[in-house]
């Protein structure tokens with residue numbers, strides 16, 4: 073039983089752990105930018121995405137990141153909170169990872185049937201902590217933000233929940 077009309081989860085670090093070597097991904101992204109004469113020194117993957125977007129390379133960069141994510145999703149580890157599913161109310165996933173990787177990991181652990189909507193990095197024009205993706209998930213679940221809960225494992229998740237008007241809980245407080 074839950075006091076909410078809908079529950080949305082972050083994916084990586086919340087329901088599953090994607091088997092992705094992010095240092096590798098960052099190297100790959102940096103190489104793509106350097107090959108086009110853009111200097112990614114001192115930036116993380118998400119800042120490299122911004123640099124790529126400014127220079128017409130976002131699709132190329134996201135495609136490369138998504139390849140790592142899909143691969144890592146195939147050997148994703150199930151986390152304890154996944155046992156909370158299914159719920160008696162609609163459930164969504166709102167993730168920074170590409171939608172395909174989210175679906176692969178959910179399916180791998182038999183969770184896909186318990187999740188009614190998946191909003192990934194490429195499912196919305198903005199990413200968390202912008203509230204847009206979370207609001208898209210809540211709308212798809214037919215719920216209102218103020219009657220919904222977002223569960224995540226990062227400051228960015230908490231910030232997105234606050235901006236979208238959802239209650240927020242840390243993953244460690246739910247298990």
Ligand SMILES: [Mg+2]
Pocket residue numbers: 082083084085086224225226
């Ligand atoms: Mg996470």
